[in-house]
Amino acid sequence: GSEKSIALNITNDSTTMPYLAQGWIEDEQGKKISSPLVVVPPLQRLEPQGKSMIRINALPDAASLPQDRETVFYFSVREVPPKSDRPNVMQLALHTKIKLFYR
Template identity: 60%
Template sequence: MMLNTRLTLHTVALLALSLSQSANAAIGLDRTRVIFDGGKDATSLNITNNNTQLPYLAQGWIEDEAGQKITTPLIVLPPVQRVEPGKQSQVKVQALPAAKSLPQDRESVYYFNLREIPPRSDKANTLQIALQTRIKLFYRPQAITPSQQDLSNPWQEKLTLTRQGERYQVNNPTPYFVTLVDARTTRDGKTVPGFEPLMVPPKGSLTLGPTAQALGTSPYLAYVNDYGGRPLLAFTCSGETCKVNLQAAPLNP
């Protein structure tokens, strides 16, 4: 019994080591989020096979906010393609006519999925892993496409905080989703205990995890912009309401 137990533990250890060494994605994306311009019929993403020795299949699809695979109003073309070793290719997110029925006064969120499928191994007892990348896809109607001035004055600066009992509520008056990924009490401080990333919907509100007391009266919140950057917003609180200090924002974390 002791021998079998040791053999089992040894096997598990080797399997864990194999998994850790194989967990580097071969098929890579050129971005961490997709902004689909509602004024266009499609948008293209660059993909790369980082394995210089083996070809891989790249399978793409779209999921809705609930995580269900969809075939309308957006689709991925081609759904499956072969990418040669060390080569690049493109995958296209195509809008179908049903996209015109989406809300035109605010963004809609979906998820773009890309799964790599390795070639079949000719070796016996080989464990193969198909890694998958999942990123947010925002459908942005043409009517709310930001101008150059909007990009110079990020809409995230319009966020406000309202104290509700022991916590702050984040209020988003804009037509865009705002993803918050950090909360601090100082610019260079550590993440406040209890904070969990959250995505505030357009013209909606969500409650921050940390208590208002923990965040203090000058909290800093980091958001993700269109390019994957994470600028910091410095808030100044007065009474039950906090607004972005425009003299200090945006700041690089």
């Protein structure tokens, strides 16, 4: 609760393909929220072997969250691959969801 933001490092381990990284925050019901926490940038491109940072910023509305107990949120990040040049190819978009506690 005393921090205004936290930073998370992300990497693209692919040697040939760039990826899009899309991040967002959900409440305990699984609905996307835009306050009191926000992901910056919400969408970014990672070049092959590239590294970047995602920030989770607390907005002024975070002061209205309970200060005597934890509030649970879920941080999600999706890795979206580029469109394939070949026909009949199955592509996977990896989605990671991490439980996030605001104290």
